[in-house]
Amino acid sequence: MLRRPRARLRGSVRTILLAVAAVAGLVTVPALTATAITGGAPDGEGHPNVAIILFYDEADHFRYRCTATLVTPTVLVTAAHCTAGTAGKTIASFSSTISETAPSNIPTAPDVAADGTSQTGYTQSGVFTDTRGRTWHVGAPHAHPQYSDFTDLKNWNDVGVVVLDTPVTGIAPAKIAPAGYLDTIAKSTLAHTLFTIVGYGTEVRKPDSGPQKPTALSYPLIRRVADAPGQKLTPQILQVNGNINDTRGTGGSCFGDSGGPTFRGGYQVTVTSYGYTENCRYLDGLQRIDIPVVQSWLATYGVRPAA
Template identity: 35%
Template sequence: MNLRATLFATALVAALTTAASPAWAITYGSPDGNTHPEVGALIVDQAYSDGSWAYCSGTLIAPTVFVTAAHCGDPGQTTARVSFASRYRAGDTLYVGRYVPDPAYNKAQSDPHDIAVVVFDKPVRGITPARLPSAGLLDRLGADGSLRTATFTSAGYGSLAPVNGPGGKTYTYTDTRNQASGSFNALTGTWLRLSQNPATGDGGTCYGDSGGPDFLGGRDSDLLVATTITGDTACRATNVDYRLDTASARQFLGRFVALP
């Protein structure tokens, strides 16, 4: 495990000690370029030996509001720095804001409150925020069968697909915004599960993409229906995502943005 993965393990120990393992990176995808300029990276204060800076992902949902995962923050954290560069480099513009996790978050992997926002003092100019879903959208699509054939697009700044080698897997970080398409797996009251199995043509998330978006639709979609939370350690099977159309998510987000 490299230094960035160690940073995640230290900051997110509550998540790592549960039954499922966290999934934080785009796998079997491609560079996003400027397709989703509203997707940004949370930036650490210093670089590590692999040259990496981004440690989690998220999405602009209003000119002053950026949504991510609560487990991307440290205890007592009050501010966060965000870059919207398609590939982050030292010196790129950073937007500093107030980091606000859901107060009900209790650091459990299955916690239905693993959501946070970064609230900027000034609007982010030149970037159109993503659209949020209406209440119960995924339930309605599940009821009419649409979810079974739906495409979902994940985006984030995390590791590329891990490579097997002596001593285990190697994770590669480029601080580049990537995207991948996955297919529907399952829906619960809190979670959206997506297939990211490359054997079926799917891609998804891995280390570094926590808090990043899952858009309903193809590569150009801006309809943000869930955020990446966890998955399998090999980043090859399932992307487990926090639904944003539930009453719990909407109660929290409604404190900061107007909801559809």
């Protein structure tokens, strides 16, 4: 079955969903209720170390968005399908609310506001404040060198990082799970184990007007959180049931949540990788970061698991 990256590009939902190489983006999508990833609830300041990341091309034009987690003062961990093949700068914000309604007024370039004015402090510090008072951190993206680009489930390695120009202060980094942490969950209890998914993805719900078919919508563009029960664990992937109608949990990931964290037991255990349906009501595929092939690569950026 075609696996759809939990990312969002400019263009129609169908075009994005059918593009196997598609990556995350910002422009138009939703979740089943007005307050969710798909279900779930607004995160507020529940996970202040989770950021939205915006990617630009080499001409500094905005391309797409993903979600990431601060794991050291200068490193964000995300999905490789977000960071692979990028040419321009990347910026990240830890603001829990990016925009309640259109327009989002995201920076049109890493150092230019939506109104065309230069951002304050960008050239000096790698950190700037935009016209809405949101703080953005500038960095460079990198993808795992063994990322299989959705072609080899046994060697998925859908993990990337964004290395920030300057350290983030005042936000405690997330703790990466020790190696093999997810393997300690008994197969018989996986379906009754909840995993907390966080991201800036879209909502899927009935629109306010027009055909009342649940649709991926763009606003509000905020950080959300949902709990999803486990479904399957492989050496590379944790799959969870992200259906909001599953009474064991509260929802799952959707477009724009790519690269966002999943937490269990106080540790980050995965990054969001893919989903199976365009209405975000089925299985979510989450790339494990508690495995040696990922942890040894993250260590080259100074990222190490909890003891």
